Amino acid sequence: MPDTNQSASGVRPLLRVSNLTRRFGGVVALDDVSFDVAEGERLAVIGPNGAGKSTLLKLIAGQDRPTFGTVSLEGAGQISGSSPRHITRTGISLARQVPRPLRSLTVSENVAVGIAAAGHRGHGRAQHRIEEILESTGLAGKAGRAAGTLPLLDLKRLEVARALASAPRLILLDEVSAGLSESDLFEVIELIRGIGEQGTALVIVEHVQEVVKQLAQRVIVLNWGRLFAEGTPESVADDERVREVYFGARDADAIETVPRERPVLQPGQGLVLRDVVVKRGQHLALNGASLEVPAGSVTAVLGPNGAGKTTLSQCISGLLPVAAGELEYDGRDMRKVPAHARAAAGIAHCQEGRKLFAGLTVEENLMLGAFGKRRTERQDLAELVLADFPVLHERRTQVATTMSGGQQQMLAIARALMSGPTLLVLDELTLGLSPKAADEIYEVLERITERGTSLLLLEQNAERPTRLADQVYVLSHGKVVFSGAPGDLSQEDLVAAYLG
Numbered sequence: 001m002p003d004t005n006q007s008a009s010g011v012r013p014l015l016r017v018s019n020l021t022r023r024f025g026g027v028v029a030l031d032d033v034s035f036d037v038a039e040g041e042r043l044a045v046i047g048p049n050g051a052g053k054s055t056l057l058k059l060i061a062g063q064d065r066p067t068f069g070t071v072s073l074e075g076a077g078q079i080s081g082s083s084p085r086h087i088t089r090t091g092i093s094l095a096r097q098v099p100r101p102l103r104s105l106t107v108s109e110n111v112a113v114g115i116a117a118a119g120h121r122g123h124g125r126a127q128h129r130i131e132e133i134l135e136s137t138g139l140a141g142k143a144g145r146a147a148g149t150l151p152l153l154d155l156k157r158l159e160v161a162r163a164l165a166s167a168p169r170l171i172l173l174d175e176v177s178a179g180l181s182e183s184d185l186f187e188v189i190e191l192i193r194g195i196g197e198q199g200t201a202l203v204i205v206e207h208v209q210e211v212v213k214q215l216a217q218r219v220i221v222l223n224w225g226r227l228f229a230e231g232t233p234e235s236v237a238d239d240e241r242v243r244e245v246y247f248g249a250r251d252a253d254a255i256e257t258v259p260r261e262r263p264v265l266q267p268g269q270g271l272v273l274r275d276v277v278v279k280r281g282q283h284l285a286l287n288g289a290s291l292e293v294p295a296g297s298v299t300a301v302l303g304p305n306g307a308g309k310t311t312l313s314q315c316i317s318g319l320l321p322v323a324a325g326e327l328e329y330d331g332r333d334m335r336k337v338p339a340h341a342r343a344a345a346g347i348a349h350c351q352e353g354r355k356l357f358a359g360l361t362v363e364e365n366l367m368l369g370a371f372g373k374r375r376t377e378r379q380d381l382a383e384l385v386l387a388d389f390p391v392l393h394e395r396r397t398q399v400a401t402t403m404s405g406g407q408q409q410m411l412a413i414a415r416a417l418m419s420g421p422t423l424l425v426l427d428e429l430t431l432g433l434s435p436k437a438a439d440e441i442y443e444v445l446e447r448i449t450e451r452g453t454s455l456l457l458l459e460q461n462a463e464r465p466t467r468l469a470d471q472v473y474v475l476s477h478g479k480v481v482f483s484g485a486p487g488d489l490s491q492e493d494l495v496a497a498y499l500g
């Protein structure tokens with residue numbers, strides 16, 4: 001029935017979301033949300049972590065069912081309650097933040113699977129269609145490569161290619177640009193823009209504002225599951241209420257970097273890497289890197305995707321072996337020390353991609369972070385950590401992997417803190433966080449450093465880490481190409497490193 005409804009402009013909408021509601025026990029993830037998407041429109045959905053954005057996309061794509069309300073697609077009628085397969089065939093596809101291709105299949109086989117799933121048969125036509133899609137997503141030269149061997153940018157392209165395989169009328173994009181460095185980000189923006197120009201409607205969920213600004217014609221803001229505001233990218237960014245709940249009230253000009261002395265390494269304290277080489281297969285992921293994290297300091301390591309930041313963090317925490325060079329913590333040679341003993345020595349590592357324990361609750365995840373400590377100590381630590389993360393306190397009994405992307409990120413950080421570390425290594429800590437939540441995490445970090453913990457921040461984005469850091473390193477192709485005070489880091493140094 002909603003199919004026959006006309007929108008205000010008299011044009012029949014492509015998608016109509018009516019009173020959509022999803023409850024999980026006492027949590028109202030989506031609360032009576034209604035909106036339309038016009039044929040070929042590019043709509044962005046923004047809002048704080050846990051506001052209901054991913055839930056909304058899952059309900060539209062049929063991966064979850066509403067508690068109340070409906071979704072209808074022009075020509076197909078009501079689709080909510082149908083299977084994901086049926087919804088794909090009516091012309092809606094979903095691209096996710098973390099691409100999960102079939103890793104042992106080639107790039108073109110992955111697209112073929114997508115085409116088959118959409119019910120388009122006939123080999124000859126499919127082959128032609130695959131080539132077309134690979135061409136338009138910039139993957140033509142990599143058709144025969146195993147998907148599992150692709151770098152991040154190509155994985156994102158493949159995720160978009162898979163979404164295109166069903167020849168959709170509407171693509172839902174859930175934080176597709178998360179984790180990309182700036183130059184890769186612009187490639188993905190251009191790719192998505194191209195798809196939009198072909199007339200495919202887009203619903204874009206993003207925390208990366210550049211994507212919203214460049215691609216969206218209209219923005220809706222969700223907050224606590226409710227439709228909170230609506231407008232153009234500009235009007236929404238200027239809306240005081242939206243700034244308060246989402247962007248954060250901070251005024252970029254008001255931020256000062258406090259000039260600080262660059263900390264000096266005291267003998268027998270802190271972390272030292274000298275000419276460290278780490279291999280991943282045949283590839284030298286770290287190729288003679290030297291750096292120091294003096295006790296009590298905040299050190300930022302910046303660099304684009306693939307520069308070696310994750311490798312660096314993993315060799316510090318003991319997940320990857322050091323092939324050559326020296327690694328010391330508090331005066332002790334760490335090269336042969338296993339990961340669990342490094343944790344006991346005070347090194348905590350919060351990994352990119354969260355790595356939470358599936359099936360366990362928030363509280364259980366936290367307690368495992370304090371593994372080996374006495375009960376009373378664990379409880380004291382939990383008290384301290386939960387005071388900094390009220391949302392985790394509220395959700396103590398929720399299964400960790402059902403939390404929103406940003407909530408999971410906060411849990412990963414909180415769990416790392418539960419070991420009471422003297423050095424906390426944080427890999428891409430703001431990934432998936434709303435602008436306001438990212439600022440709040442940085443405030444938490446400031447408090448943590450005041451308690452004497454050293455921080456090593458590995459980030460692509462320079463802005464927030466350079467505000468907090470005492471010293472900065474820039475990594476490029478496994479080597480340190482800059483080291484100094486944040487104030488000495490010029491835009492040129494960064495650009496040079498990021499463009500290789």
Ligand SMILES: Nc1ncnc2c1ncn2[C@@H]1O[C@H](COP(=O)(O)OP(=O)(O)OP(=O)(O)O)[C@@H](O)[C@H]1O
Nearest residue numbers: 024029049050051052053054055402403404405406
């Ligand atoms: N299976 C579930 N059980 C309990 N609560 C859930 C479940 N799935 C989602 N939620 C809750 O619903 C709310 C909305 O989550 P959703 O993933 O839609 O947020 P989001 O807007 O995508 O956030 P983010 O920006 O952090 O990705 C969150 O509070 C989340 O914890």
Ligand SMILES: [Mg+2]
Nearest residue numbers: 053054404405
């Ligand atoms: Mg989400």
